[in-house]
Amino acid sequence: MIKQEEKNIAAMSYVLANKVIVVDPGHGGRDPGKIGVSGVPEKEINLEVSKRLATVLGEMGAAVILTRDTDIDLSDTSVQGSKKRQDLSRRAELANERNADLFVSIHCNGFPGQKEHGAQVFSQPNSPESKILAKCIQKEMAVILGNTHRKAKQVDYFVTRTTKMPAAIVEIGFLTNPKEDKLLQDPLYQSKVAWSIAAGIIKYYEEKEKSRENSGVNEKDVLKTFQQQPGNHIPAP
Numbered sequence: 358m359i360k361q362e363e364k365n366i367a368a369m370s371y372v373l374a375n376k377v378i379v380v381d382p383g384h385g386g387r388d389p390g391k392i393g394v395s396g397v398p399e400k401e402i403n404l405e406v407s408k409r410l411a412t413v414l415g416e417m418g419a420a421v422i423l424t425r426d427t428d429i430d431l432s433d434t435s436v437q438g439s440k441k442r443q444d445l446s447r448r449a450e451l452a453n454e455r456n457a458d459l460f461v462s463i464h465c466n467g468f469p470g471q472k473e474h475g476a477q478v479f480s481q482p483n484s485p486e487s488k489i490l491a492k493c494i495q496k497e498m499a500v501i502l503g504n505t506h507r508k509a510k511q512v513d514y515f516v517t518r519t520t521k522m523p524a525a526i527v528e529i530g531f532l533t534n535p536k537e538d539k540l541l542q543d544p545l546y547q548s549k550v551a552w553s554i555a556a557g558i559i560k561y562y563e564e565k566e567k568s569r570e571n572s573g574v575n576e577k578d579v580l581k582t583f584q585q586q587p588g589n590h591i592p593a594p
């Protein structure tokens with residue numbers, strides 16, 4: 358007998374099979390990102406969570422590309438100009454060149470004062486698909502982590518404007534909040550965050566699947582039509 362858990366994993370693998378997902382650990386190398394109240398640089402936490410997310414998505418059948426897997430930035434030292442912009446451009450180009458299905462960038466938030474807390478997901482305005490993706494991830498993070506009441510939000514960012522596929526920036530928590538700063542450095546919590554983002558991505562694909570079924574081109578209907586009216590052409594999906 359198949360255990361429920363195995364069934365769940367089989368179902369998840371189905372929605373992520375053949376999907377190319379770019380996981381982008383924000384900052385790196387010369388760019389530390391925000392500095393936590395404890396002194397931890399954002400780039401380190403982003404990388405830890407991104408690696409875990411890549412592993413989980415890979416186990417679920419996706420082909421995962423990490424924009425970096427060490428402490429580097431992606432700017433070109435031989436070219437003049439803004440290193441920050443070059444770094445961000447390269448991340449987006451990587452996803453576009455590989456024709457990725459999804460782009461997910463991992464960051465930590467910061468705010469003056471220590472009160473603000475909770476993960477929040479951002480997507481590009483005027484991208485309905487990205488909005489659904491951001492909402493799905495936000496919802497799963499809220500349920501699984503149980504410590505954010507924030508809502509997914511549309512904001513114009515260079516990297517999500519430049520990527521051609523549905524994209525989201527996940528701000529996994531506030532490094533300016535002492536409690537969250539500590540939590541985000543906990544390997545177990547990092548795994549939980551990664552898992553919650555993966556769950557959101559699965560929900561996104563499940564929703565897409567559902568809307569495709571509801572659009573009337575589901576396989577069973579096509580088959581029924583074919584059986585009831587032999588000789589007729591099967592309508593193109």
Ligand SMILES: [Zn+2]
Nearest residue numbers: 383390464465
């Ligand atoms: Zn950042």
